[in-house]
Amino acid sequence: MNKVRTRFAPxxxxxxxxxxxxxxxxxxxxxxxxxxxxxLRIEDTxxxxxxxxxxxxxxxxLQWLGLDWDEGPELDGSExxxxxxxxxxxxxxxxxxxAQVLIGKGLAYADPYTPEQVEQFRAEAKAAKKAxxxxxxxxxxxxxxxxxxxxxxxxxxxxxxxxxxxVMGHLSAGPEALDDFILIKSDGxxxxxxxxxxxxxxxxxTHVIRGQEYIASMPKYLSLYDALEFERPVFACEAHIMAxxxxxxxxxxxxxxxxxxYRDAGYLPEAMLNFLASLGxxxxxxxxxxxxxxxxxKFTLERVQKSGARFDEKRLVWMNGQWIKQxxxxxxxxxxxxxxxxxxxxxxAAGQKAVLAVVQDRLKTLADLPSLTEYFFTEPKPxxxxxxxxxxxxxxxxxxHTKLLEQATHALEAADFNSEEALQSALNELxxxxxxxxxxxxxxxxxxxxxxxxxxxxxxTMHLLGRERTLARLQVAIDKA
RNA sequence: GGUCCCGUCGUCUAACGGUUAGGACACCAGGUUUUCAUCCUGGCAACAGGGGUUCGAUUCCCCUCGGGAUCACCA
Numbered sequence: 303m304n305k306v307r308t309r310f311a312p313x314x315x316x317x318x319x320x321x322x323x324x325x326x327x328x329x330x331x332x333x334x335x336x337x338x339x340x341x342l343r344i345e346d347t348x349x350x351x352x353x354x355x356x357x358x359x360x361x362x363x364l365q366w367l368g369l370d371w372d373e374g375p376e377l378d379g380s381e382x383x384x385x386x387x388x389x390x391x392x393x394x395x396x397x398x399x400x401a402q403v404l405i406g407k408g409l410a411y412a413d414p415y416t417p418e419q420v421e422q423f424r425a426e427a428k429a430a431k432k433a434x435x436x437x438x439x440x441x442x443x444x445x446x447x448x449x450x451x452x453x454x455x456x457x458x459x460x461x462x463x464x465x466x467x468x469v470m471g472h473l474s475a476g477p478e479a480l481d482d483f484i485l486i487k488s489d490g491x492x493x494x495x496x497x498x499x500x501x502x503x504x505x506x507x508t509h510v511i512r513g514q515e516y517i518a519s520m521p522k523y524l525s526l527y528d529a530l531e532f533e534r535p536v537f538a539c540e541a542h543i544m545a546x547x548x549x550x551x552x553x554x555x556x557x558x559x560x561x562x563x564y565r566d567a568g569y570l571p572e573a574m575l576n577f578l579a580s581l582g583x584x585x586x587x588x589x590x591x592x593x594x595x596x597x598x599x600k601f602t603l604e605r606v607q608k609s610g611a612r613f614d615e616k617r618l619v620w621m622n623g624q625w626i627k628q629x630x631x632x633x634x635x636x637x638x639x640x641x642x643x644x645x646x647x648x649x650x651a652a653g654q655k656a657v658l659a660v661v662q663d664r665l666k667t668l669a670d671l672p673s674l675t676e677y678f679f680t681e682p683k684p685x686x687x688x689x690x691x692x693x694x695x696x697x698x699x700x701x702x703h704t705k706l707l708e709q710a711t712h713a714l715e716a717a718d719f720n721s722e723e724a725l726q727s728a729l730n731e732l733x734x735x736x737x738x739x740x741x742x743x744x745x746x747x748x749x750x751x752x753x754x755x756x757x758x759x760x761x762x763t764m765h766l767l768g769r770e771r772t773l774a775r776l777q778v779a780i781d782k783a
Numbered sequence: 784g785g786u787c788c789c790g791u792c793g794u795c796u797a798a799c800g801g802u803u804a805g806g807a808c809a810c811c812a813g814g815u816u817u818u819c820a821u822c823c824u825g826g827c828a829a830c831a832g833g834g835g836u837u838c839g840a841u842u843c844c845c846c847u848c849g850g851g852a853u854c855a856c857c858a
Contacts, residue, residue: 313858348857417856424855433785433854452856470788478786479854487856494858518787518853541789542851580807584796588806607796609789610851617795617808627821664820674819694817730816744817756819 306338308509310364310371311498313345314356317560318363320613321513321543324578328540329511330369331579331601341505342374344389345498347491363561367571368594385505390497397492400500400530401453401485409529410485412447413454415439437482453486455496455522458529463521468509468538468603470517479521499523503532511538511603538603541610543581564618568641568668570629573622582607591624623666631659643672645679653679656766660758674756678766681775682753684782689749694741703746704783709736710747711776719769722761729760750779 310326312318333340342364344357357375364371377383378392387393404410415423420436427434437457447453460477467473485496492500502510516523517539527534564574576592585592585600592600626634635655646654661674676682689695689703713732718724733743744760751772757763764772 311858315858345858351857413856420856428784431784435854473787475787481854484856489856491856493856498858513852514788515852515858520787539788539852544851546794581795584806586797588797590795590807607789611796612794614794614808620808623821661820663822666820692818733816739817741817746817748817752818754818758819760817 304506304508306333306336306509307341307505307507308333308338308511309341309343309502309505309507310369311343311345311501312360313348313351314353314360315348315351316353316356317562318360319560320564320578323363323367323561323574324543324581325511325513325540326364326369327367327575327578328538328601328603328606329509330371331597332509332511332603333372334598335601338508339372340369341385341507342371342388343501343505344375345494347390347487347494347497349489349491359560359562366565367561367575390501391491393497393501394490394492396504397486397497397500401492401496404455404485404529405447405453407529409456409458410447410453411441411444411456413452413484414441414444433478435478435481437480440482449486449490450488452484452488454482455485455526455529456482457522457525459525463524465520465524465534465537467517468511468536469540469606470514470538470608473517473520475518475521477521479518480525481522483522495519495522496526499526499530499532502535503530507535509536509538509603511540514539514541538606540606541582541608544610544612546613546615568670569618569622570625570637570668573618573625576625577618577621581613582609582611591621619666626665626668627663629662631655631662634658634662638668638671641668641671643676643679646672646675649679660762660766664756664758677752677754677757681778684750684779685753686783688753688755689746692745692749694739695746695749698742700783704780706736706738706743706746707750707776707780710743710750711773711780714764714769714772714776717769719765719772722765725761725764747776751775 308329310329312322312326330340332338342361344360346352346357361374361376373383373385373388375388378387378389401410413420423436423439424434427438436454440456445451457480460480462474462476463479464472464474483495484493486492498510501507520537520539524534526532561574565571572593575594575597579592579597579601580590583601583606586605629637632655635651635658638654638658642649642654646657649657657675657678661671664674665671686700695703710732713728713735714725717728729744729747733740736743748757748760748763751757751760751763751767758766767775
């Protein structure tokens, strides 16, 4: 049995969106599960669509997610990386070599037509309501290939191809799917169709995992494998992630976000990984939360769903909250760097951690941090409108509000602010003293201290604020009533 | 249009001929002496339709319908 080797082979044409990443994740998991290698290959043969900096984004994305690779583009130019180079543009000679093999076998020929002529053929076929097949126009005496024209593959045999797909199962397609496709473009670079077959073979890739858009091309690849006498790897075509609404493939237009956008929006890589992995996959149990290590142990292509799954952002949010909740405080502290509000970011590490501990359960994304914490670091502006629009509190006159706050001030002056229990009992005594119901009294004090729609519990809040600031805020609230 | 793939709650899914069709997200209701969140309890909700095969079909086969992919000198 050969060592498992999988690859992720993106083209540097833009940002990496979540659908691509799921495929990368699956390739990664198969490699790690089989104690094999995960290879990163940059498919940069399309010069027109090349986007500067896109490759860096790919690397960054994978690094952020923790999908470490064993061989990749950074090895180019060094002696490491036994199967490099890992940029296709640097592998031109390899493709030319195999192209010559095909020419030698009479299975490749120069395309004598201009693009306009081919377009003409296509139009004719369409007019005749027939599927266009280049092989119907195959030239009888093609010129010798000098590299200035496209080199086409000559399908050796028109037959039905059958193959096994690790996700889709047994598949087959008739000869209609076979045609003479271009191996080498007139710019001298190979097409994806040719390049990936050569590369996968030379790089000893054992599992080719990609999106289902490649199913239709499988017969072409298979005939190429046969012509080149390459052994077939394990193939896996998986369904696409669908847009949240509608049934279309998740794409740029549907608001598909790049992975880095999710990072910037405060999602944890663990949550992203967990979510992507469990989209269209489960281990057969009722487990929902999986760490990367668990995924490596449990993931198999056989359990990947055949149908497309929708990208349900609400589930992602939930999962992110789950992951945030189970983080160690120090870990969380490290990760929220950059997410604090203007006042929070200036606070001491100890101050930040104390606040984090209290809001951790409330965080769905790290980006929620400022709205949940700013009032701990800067004095909130009294907004009695909040009190007046409160169902319970609006029943009381303003004089009663201030009277209650004064009583609260009095009761708390003597309290021990180092103990949440002590604060709670002071509050309880106040409750008895004023004869108010908890929603009224506690609600009012909570507003006076935070002027926020939501906040942690009162004792926690007061403990964090300390005696001085608690009393000061009560006083400000009374003054501005 | 040709070729190919898919079809269980609103969403993600479990089930590999016999279950009150299970779980999770979302939603709704209640609980945890204030709010929000967490947490707990309960609720709502699905086998696309029609034929077969079988003692018995969500499960196997066929058809219909529905959805998707692909038909480039893009990957």
